[in-house]
Amino acid sequence: MRHLVPWFSDSPATSLSLPRDRVDAENGKTERLTAGLGSLRPADARGRLTVEAPEGVHVRVPEGELTVERGTTVEVPVEVTVERGSPQRSYDIRLGFAGATRTLTVRAFPPTGGTDLARSGTARSSGDETPDFPASAANDGDPDTRWSSPVDDGAWWQVELPRPARLGQVVLRWQDAHPSAYRVQVSPDGRRWRTAASVQDGRGGLESVRMDERDVRFVRVQGEKRATRFGYSLWAVEAYAVTG
Numbered sequence: 001m002r003h004l005v006p007w008f009s010d011s012p013a014t015s016l017s018l019p020r021d022r023v024d025a026e027n028g029k030t031e032r033l034t035a036g037l038g039s040l041r042p043a044d045a046r047g048r049l050t051v052e053a054p055e056g057v058h059v060r061v062p063e064g065e066l067t068v069e070r071g072t073t074v075e076v077p078v079e080v081t082v083e084r085g086s087p088q089r090s091y092d093i094r095l096g097f098a099g100a101t102r103t104l105t106v107r108a109f110p111p112t113g114g115t116d117l118a119r120s121g122t123a124r125s126s127g128d129e130t131p132d133f134p135a136s137a138a139n140d141g142d143p144d145t146r147w148s149s150p151v152d153d154g155a156w157w158q159v160e161l162p163r164p165a166r167l168g169q170v171v172l173r174w175q176d177a178h179p180s181a182y183r184v185q186v187s188p189d190g191r192r193w194r195t196a197a198s199v200q201d202g203r204g205g206l207e208s209v210r211m212d213e214r215d216v217r218f219v220r221v222q223g224e225k226r227a228t229r230f231g232y233s234l235w236a237v238e239a240y241a242v243t244g
């Protein structure tokens with residue numbers, strides 16, 4: 001007779017979930033996430049939320065033993081800070097709870113600030129849906145005006161900055177019509193483009209895209225895939241320089 005094992009022995013006893021596997025963090029600033037701890041077996045799960053973080057990265061989680069009642073999920077805060085002065089690269093953080101593990105990748109970027117550079121730039125687009133929604137409506141400082149593209153996955157919006165900048169952050173305020181995938185591209189001259197950031201899980205609304213790109217005169221939001229049956233529409237695009 002073969003050795004019998006309980007039915008649950010090959011399934012995990014606990015679950016550990018994160019809202020996303022990657023997070024962008026400005027050096028010195030704390031990013032806050034919520035982790036979900038679950039008990040998958042007909043018993044309470046108990047344990048500490050453990051953290052393995054590389055040098056230069058601080059992670060704060062609740063201390064002490066946590067109890068998750070059977071069949072339930074408990075949400076706990078996770079605070080991640082990449083120290084000022086730590087190299088700007090990706091860091092893997094390993095979280096564990098009672099046998100379940102997850103890896104959170106944190107990408108560190110330099111601090112940004114100052115005035116919105118796009119505001120004083122000149123906007124263009126691959127095309128406007130109608131003259132009522134011109135490219136300039138996305139950098140006019142008016143929250144009630146917007147640029148809107150024709151129905152085209154590859155539509156783009158761009159701004160020529162008044163002078164070259166070391167670009168650290170682009171903030172996008174999407175109307176309902178937004179992409180699920182897009183790239184932020186930069187160029188010193190409007191001809192030679194490079195991809196500064198690629199977003200493959202665009203959710204619309206307010207999106208902040210981090211980068212560290214030198215000698216940027218042109219910034220382009222290049223659509224790849226529409227999330228709706230409409231084109232793309234932006235209330236505002238803001239661009240901020242690296243400050244530290």
Ligand SMILES: [Ca+2]
Pocket residue numbers: 137138139140141142143144145146234235236
């Ligand atoms: Ca506007």
